[in-house]
Amino acid sequence: MEKPGRREGRRIVLVLYPFQGHINPMLQLGTMLCSRGFSITVVHPEFNSPDTSKHPDFTFISVEDCLIDEPGDSMTFLSTLNANFQSSFRRLLEQMMKREAENSVVCIVFDVLMYFAQSIAADFKIPAIGVRTTSAASALAFFTYGGNPSRDPRLEGQDTELNFLTKDLPALDLKARNDATLKAQAEVMHSMGQAMRSSTAIIINTMDSLEQTSLAKLRECFSIPIFAAGSFHKYAPESSSSLLKEDTNCISWLNEQAPKSVIYVSFGSIAKTTKNQFLEIAWGLADCALPFLWVVRPGSVEGCEWIEGLPGGFNEMVKERGRIVKWAPQKEVLAHSAVGGFWSHCGWNSTLESICEGIPMLCRPFNAEQCLNARCLCHMWKVGIELENELERGAIKKATRKLMVDNDGKGTRERMLAFKKAAEICVEKEAGLNELIHFLFSL
Numbered sequence: 001m002e003k004p005g006r007r008e009g010r011r012i013v014l015v016l017y018p019f020q021g022h023i024n025p026m027l028q029l030g031t032m033l034c035s036r037g038f039s040i041t042v043v044h045p046e047f048n049s050p051d052t053s054k055h056p057d058f059t060f061i062s063v064e065d066c067l068i069d070e071p072g073d074s075m076t077f078l079s080t081l082n083a084n085f086q087s088s089f090r091r092l093l094e095q096m097m098k099r100e101a102e103n104s105v106v107c108i109v110f111d112v113l114m115y116f117a118q119s120i121a122a123d124f125k126i127p128a129i130g131v132r133t134t135s136a137a138s139a140l141a142f143f144t145y146g147g148n149p150s151r152d153p154r155l156e157g158q159d160t161e162l163n164f165l166t167k168d169l170p171a172l173d174l175k176a177r178n179d180a181t182l183k184a185q186a187e188v189m190h191s192m193g194q195a196m197r198s199s200t201a202i203i204i205n206t207m208d209s210l211e212q213t214s215l216a217k218l219r220e221c222f223s224i225p226i227f228a229a230g231s232f233h234k235y236a237p238e239s240s241s242s243l244l245k246e247d248t249n250c251i252s253w254l255n256e257q258a259p260k261s262v263i264y265v266s267f268g269s270i271a272k273t274t275k276n277q278f279l280e281i282a283w284g285l286a287d288c289a290l291p292f293l294w295v296v297r298p299g300s301v302e303g304c305e306w307i308e309g310l311p312g313g314f315n316e317m318v319k320e321r322g323r324i325v326k327w328a329p330q331k332e333v334l335a336h337s338a339v340g341g342f343w344s345h346c347g348w349n350s351t352l353e354s355i356c357e358g359i360p361m362l363c364r365p366f367n368a369e370q371c372l373n374a375r376c377l378c379h380m381w382k383v384g385i386e387l388e389n390e391l392e393r394g395a396i397k398k399a400t401r402k403l404m405v406d407n408d409g410k411g412t413r414e415r416m417l418a419f420k421k422a423a424e425i426c427v428e429k430e431a432g433l434n435e436l437i438h439f440l441f442s443l
């Protein structure tokens with residue numbers, strides 16, 4: 001990667017949305033930009049503050065968010081956060097602009113969920129670039145359907161591929177929502193669409209090799225540049241921004257396992273299971289007779305603090321074959337030679353991390369745009385196996401064995417290796433990243 005050396009004064013202000021699946025890609029993007037000569041200021045809410053010590057090159061500014069409660073409904077949380085953040089961010093920019101040489105802030109790079117940033121940047125005549133931390137396909141779905149929340153895509157038949165991908169998107173499940181949530185959703189969708197359309201450009205954490213068609217359709221919808229500059233994590237391999245402490249002991253355990261033998265199980269930073277689902281997963285993993293590394297975040301099993309609800313006899317049955325941790329160094333785990341499969345909730349970061357390491361996926365989406373990602377993985381790219389219906393130990397055993405060892409999963413495993421190769425070529429070429437850097441230097 002070309003490293004021109006930091007040009008003091010060419011500052012980019014990153015605006016974070018405070019959840020792990022958003023913090024990681026934004027700080028990885030910051031690391032990429034920093035290595036290409038920009039100074040980085042990260043503006044973030046007090047809630048879920050990132051660990052500043054892990055990014056000594058960045059300047060961090062925590063902004064008062066006035067959030068009283070833990071987030072309940074995600075749409076209401078989003079609209080409250082955007083409303084609360086505005087005046088503090090405006091004051092902050094005012095101070096920055098006074099302090100810094102007049103043209104030193106090159107642009108504001110904001111997570112599109114922090115859509116308020118675009119209009120404030122416009123008031124200061126600073127270019128604003130929106131970042132979609134999820135896939136191009138989900139951005140396309142949002143623009144085709146989500147920008148107008150009164151429209152139910154399943155009733156229309158314009159783009160059959162898109163309809164298929166968005167079939168179960170919970171954000172579009174209007175019937176399941178109450179009035180207050182619907183109002184918040186309408187406001188969020190409208191403001192987000194508006195902010196993206198009015199941005200100077202959009203950056204997407206994806207690769208041309210992976211999402212060429214969706215990117216082409218998206219570029220048709222927009223008159224502004226769209227940069228597919230991912231996978232961000234591959235350009236910032238040292239960057240770690242875990243909010244929870246990573247249990248690195250699992251790497252020593254992986255070192256003792258046979259190549260490609262371990263199934264890694266993790267459902268990201270938000271998904272929760274019921275106690276019954278947790279028990280079925282436990283028995284499924286015990287019955288499949290494969291080594292497993294299972295991340296159970298504290299509080300992620302309803303009604304339990306951690307794993308005290310494990311079935312009696314589980315530990316004796318599993319013995320040294322299984323490891324359960326509270327949080328893993330996931331990128332390192334997926335890159336480990338002992339790992340042969342990933343049972344995932346299909347968050348976009350996990351999806352990209354798995355593809356870049358060539359690890360086939362067992363797909364069990366929980367919420368957000370995860371079912372769209374699962375559809376891409378299982379039905380379009382055919383590098384994943386979908387685990388549908390109620391979680392049940394027999395089905396889990398069958399699916400994990402298909403993914404890892406059985407003959408009928410061989411095609412999935414081989415295709416994922418081909419996807420890894422394509423991703424490697426794309427990342428090595430740095431085409432999307434170079435275009436973005438060129439654009440930033442032109443501002």
Ligand code: UDX
Pocket residue numbers: 020021022024133134242266267268269270271295326327328329330331346347348349350351353367368369370
């Ligand atoms: C959220 C949404 O749920 C997801 O749908 C959206 O695509 C991004 O934002 P999350 O559910 O946390 O994210 O999933 P994901 O996108 O996979 O991000 C999780 C991140 O945490 C990944 O970068 C992963 O490497 C990391 N992680 C996860 C760890 O470092 N250790 C773990 O034990 C588990």
